[in-house]
Amino acid sequence: MTPAELEVAELCAELIRVDSSNYGDGSGPGERAAAEVVMARLSEVGVEAHYSESAPGRGNVVTRIEGSDPSLPALLVHGHLDVVPANAADWSVDPFAGEIRDGYIWGRGAVDMKDMDAMMLAVLRQMVSEGRRPRRDIVFAWVADEEAGGVYGAKYLTANHRELFDGVTESISEVGGYSLEVDPDLRLYLIETAQKGLSWMRLVADGTAGHGSMLNSSNAVTEVAKAVARLGSHEWPLTLTPTVRQFLTEVSDAFGLPFDPENPTPVLDKLGPLVRFVGATLSHTTNPTMLSAGYKANVIPGQAEAVVDGRFLPGYEDDFFKTVDELLGPNVRREFVQHDIALETTFDGALVESMIAALKAEDPTARAVPYCMSGGTDNKTFFADLGVRGFGFVPLRLPKDMDFAGMFHGVDERVPVEALQFGVRVLDRLLLNY
CATH class of the missing domain: 3.30.70.360 (Alpha-Beta Plaits)
Known part of the structure; x- marks a missing residue:
């Protein structure tokens, strides 16, 4: 296994163990502690990052990895550090223990979206440690407050730190890239457009x-x-x-x-x-x-x-x-x-082709399809404020019988360890080759 595959589950569990519940009224613990985990793990491999608070405790982390071709536009990869609250009495495990058992990581945020936060962190750490450079600049952002509209996260950053996103034209983030098994020879991967x-x-x-x-x-x-x-x-x-x-x-x-x-x-x-x-x-x-x-x-x-x-x-x-x-x-x-706002983009272009290629390289049965989601993500803010074309792409190869939709804001939220390991392989291919 690659270093990213070996550590992604523990990185996800570590983030889950930080209670960053967002109650929507300013009464929660905020994202600072989770942001500090991200900063510490980046610092271990020599990556400097911009940390900013939109209000006390509402932490945001942004860093840029320079690509080998400065003529290419930059790609934004973003995830949110806040989670919706969890009533421990309803769960069969402590929702903030980050327990790993039965091949799953359990806890609030396991799929929404500390799984992607951990995948981003694992791939970036491996990329830097091995001295590999992507073709284009990649901006990684771990932001606050997505669960309550992004006022203290994405909206704060686009209003006060636009320079962090210079040159960015496209982005990937949550609620897409997961699989739906049709049969053993065909899996559909839903990419949110x-x-x-x-x-x-x-x-x-x-x-x-x-x-x-x-x-x-x-x-x-x-x-x-x-x-x-x-x-x-x-x-x-x-x-x-x-x-x-x-x-x-x-x-x-x-x-x-x-x-x-x-x-x-x-x-x-x-x-x-x-x-x-x-x-x-x-x-x-x-x-x-x-x-x-x-x-x-x-x-x-x-x-x-x-x-x-x-x-x-x-x-x-x-x-x-x-x-x-x-x-x-x-x-x-x-x-x-x-x-x-509502969003809709076309399912074409070099980024889409790269996502498809990265999926098929790791799963030859993969067939990517676009879909619309009924909710919303921070992609709306980056489009409205910066004109960034966004996609939902958190690559996860899921068990056929897993109720993935039920994990979002649900009781006993969990994500398969193997799905995260698959995800970092796909994400690594995408970020290096696009």
């Missing part, structure tokens, strides 16, 4: 406050409740974006199924648990998540609020909000709690 947009909306209705025993034709609670019901029960039409259509076509071909764009259910059924990643990318979604009104049983409040999690397809944002506003009606207004 698109992401739905995000719109967390606060719905507000104003009414006439009064006594609960009296007639009231201007009840704010009633107005918000009707709007929430209309949004939550609305059946958004099937809309296939270019990425989703290509994905469904490729999967249909792999499983020997005819592709019917009017009825993709037979194809989706072949995805198993991974349908959770892509099932919601065939339409917009609006899911009510919060309600708030009143302070006493016999008092009609003058205002009522709700929160809806909206996700819109790339290229269809105007269509989404036109329908949302129609469903809200005239008596309810919407405000943004959080809003972020």
Whole structure:
């Protein structure tokens, strides 16, 4: 085994043992301790890095490895150091113990995304220790706050340290590059090329406050409740974006199924648990998540609020909000709690070809396919602020029966050691040869 293969599991476990839970309200431990682990491991092989805090404890680490051809644009490889919280009582292991057993690394962040953080670190350490140079500059970034929108991480860096990303035109990061086994002779590797947009909306209705025993034709609670019901029960039409259509076509071909764009259910059924990643990318979604009104049983409040999690397809944002506003009606207004763009890029170019070549070199059964994810990553920030074309590519060859989608933010999150070892081999090939 290579040095990167030998150490990647322990690097991942070491990072998991650092509780970097992000509660979204500033109350968590922050990422400084995890960033210090990264800095220490880089320092061991003589790599200097830029460390910056956007707020006390919110640590970010960025370093650049110079390539042999300065005429080539730079590549950004980025991962986030924060994780969502974990309730230890729900787990069969301590979520922050970084336990390695049964061929898996267990703990919060094992797949989201301290696995990639460790792979980046292992490959970089091996590259530098062996004196190998990539063809182009590679910028490695371990950032804060992705789980809460990136204000203290990617957005802080692009606003305050743009110089760290000079020359970068493309990037790779999380939620892509993992395998779906069709049969022993064919594995599909899903590379993320698109992401739905995000719109967390606060719905507000104003009414006439009064006594609960009296007639009231201007009840704010009633107005918000009707709007929430209309949004939550609305059946958004099937809309296939270019990425989703290509994905469904490729999967249909792999499983020997005819592709019917009017009825993709037979194809989706072949995805198993991974349908959770892509099932919601065939339409917009609006899911009510919060309600708030009143302070006493016999008092009609003058205002009522709700929160809806909206996700819109790339290229269809105007269509989404036109329908949302129609469903809200005239008596309810919407405000943004959080809003972020949708992304979609084409599945072509030298970087895509290099990813495919690196996968096939390590797994001859590999067939790469593009897909759209229903969530979002820091690739949105680097595109919006710097124009960087981003892909989801964390190469993992997974067991056929593994519920990979269920690992994200789930209980007993874990990643196979062999998948990480496969990943560093692929990543090493990609970064050196692209």
